[in-house]
Amino acid sequence: MGESMQDFCDEEQQAPSSNSVGCVSCTTFNILAPIYKRLNGQNCESEFRELWLSRNESILDRLLTLSSSIICLQEFWVHNEELVTMYEKRLGDAGYVTYKLARTNNRGDGTLPNFCSVYLASNVVTFLGLLTAVHQNHFHVLNYQECLFNDIGDRVAQLLHVELLVHFSENQLTNTRKEVLVMNTHLIFPHDSSYCFVRLKQVYKMLKYIDSYCHENELPPVPVILCGDWNGSKKGNVYKFLQSQGFVSSYDIAHPYTNDAEDLSKWISHHNHRGNVCGVDFIFLHNPSNYQRPVKESFMEAVLGNINDLSHKLSTKGVGPLHFFETDSSHITYSQFSHALAEVFPSSYLKNLPNF
Known part of the structure; x- marks a missing residue:
C-alpha cells in the first residue's frame, strides 16, 4: 500500500561533534x-500462505533496509501467530522493540470483500490492527499507551512516549533530554459524506488523549509525531483540522506545494480498495514552540465547516439551504440547530454528528 519516510536531523548536524544528535x-x-x-x-x-508470507517477507526486507528509527504499520494481521512471530523476530533481531494493538470488538481494518467473507467465517484470524516498532539504538521507550475508539468506529491508536538517545563522549556530562510523543493510527474509510464526522471525532479523540497524557504526567511541551493511514487527502477536513492545530505534513516540508489541483495530486501513496490512486499516508509533525489553538475550538470549527460543505452539496441536488436564524435573537440554541439539521440532512449524517 503506501509508504512515506522523513528524516529529522539535529540543526548542528552539518558540523558533527561528539554530542551531535544526528x-x-x-x-x-x-x-x-x-x-x-x-x-x-x-x-x-x-x-x-505462500503468497502472504512471501509478500510480508519482502515488506520486512524493505523496512530493514530503510532502518528507520520508528516504524508505524497499519492493517497488521494481529491474530495470525505465524506472521506476528515473523515480524517480532526479524525486527527484534535488528534492534527494535515492538508493540501491537488489535482493533476493538474483533474488528478488521477495512471493508471486507464479499468473496472473502465465506472463507473468513470459518477462520478466527480476522483481527487486524497496528504495529509500532522503535529502534533501541535511537530511542528509549518511556511509556506506551493504547487509545481505543470503541464508540467511534472501533478504531485504535498507539501512543509512545520516547526519549532520544544522545550519545556523548565519556568525559562529557549533560542534562539534555529530548523527548517526543509518537502516535500511530488508521482512520476509518470515508464510505460516504457522513463519515467525515466520524473521522473528525477520531482525530479529536486522539488529540484530547495526547493532551490528557501530557497533563497527567506533567510534561513540558514536547514534539508530537502523528503517523498512519488517514484515509483522506490534503483537501479533506481531517487534514485542515490538523493544520489548524499546528501540525505540518513532513511530505509538505520536503516537497513544498501550492494549492492548485496539479500539485495536490502529486503525493500518491497507494491504490485504495476502490482502485483509486490516492495520497493518504502521512507523517504529521507538531513543534511545541508553535502556538496551538484550543483543540475543542478547532474541532467545532472543523465540524461546522463540514456541515457547510455538505449543505452546499445538498443544495446542488435541489435541497434548500439551512434556515438557522428563524428567531429574533442573534444566536440559536442547540435544539434549534439540531432541528434545522434534521430538516435538511439524511439520518445517516445526523447519527454521526458529534455532541459538543
Missing part, C-alpha cells in the same frame, strides 16, 4: 492485510 527517521506503511488483498475476484491472499 538523524532519526520515521516510516509509516499500510501493509495491506492479506484478508483484504484481492487476487482474482474470487479469492483473497489470506487463503494462500
Whole structure:
C-alpha cells in the first residue's frame, strides 16, 4: 500500500561533534492485510500462505533496509501467530522493540470483500490492527499507551512516549533530554459524506488523549509525531483540522506545494480498495514552540465547516439551504440547530454528528 519516510536531523548536524544528535527517521506503511488483498475476484491472499508470507517477507526486507528509527504499520494481521512471530523476530533481531494493538470488538481494518467473507467465517484470524516498532539504538521507550475508539468506529491508536538517545563522549556530562510523543493510527474509510464526522471525532479523540497524557504526567511541551493511514487527502477536513492545530505534513516540508489541483495530486501513496490512486499516508509533525489553538475550538470549527460543505452539496441536488436564524435573537440554541439539521440532512449524517 503506501509508504512515506522523513528524516529529522539535529540543526548542528552539518558540523558533527561528539554530542551531535544526528538523524532519526520515521516510516509509516499500510501493509495491506492479506484478508483484504484481492487476487482474482474470487479469492483473497489470506487463503494462500505462500503468497502472504512471501509478500510480508519482502515488506520486512524493505523496512530493514530503510532502518528507520520508528516504524508505524497499519492493517497488521494481529491474530495470525505465524506472521506476528515473523515480524517480532526479524525486527527484534535488528534492534527494535515492538508493540501491537488489535482493533476493538474483533474488528478488521477495512471493508471486507464479499468473496472473502465465506472463507473468513470459518477462520478466527480476522483481527487486524497496528504495529509500532522503535529502534533501541535511537530511542528509549518511556511509556506506551493504547487509545481505543470503541464508540467511534472501533478504531485504535498507539501512543509512545520516547526519549532520544544522545550519545556523548565519556568525559562529557549533560542534562539534555529530548523527548517526543509518537502516535500511530488508521482512520476509518470515508464510505460516504457522513463519515467525515466520524473521522473528525477520531482525530479529536486522539488529540484530547495526547493532551490528557501530557497533563497527567506533567510534561513540558514536547514534539508530537502523528503517523498512519488517514484515509483522506490534503483537501479533506481531517487534514485542515490538523493544520489548524499546528501540525505540518513532513511530505509538505520536503516537497513544498501550492494549492492548485496539479500539485495536490502529486503525493500518491497507494491504490485504495476502490482502485483509486490516492495520497493518504502521512507523517504529521507538531513543534511545541508553535502556538496551538484550543483543540475543542478547532474541532467545532472543523465540524461546522463540514456541515457547510455538505449543505452546499445538498443544495446542488435541489435541497434548500439551512434556515438557522428563524428567531429574533442573534444566536440559536442547540435544539434549534439540531432541528434545522434534521430538516435538511439524511439520518445517516445526523447519527454521526458529534455532541459538543
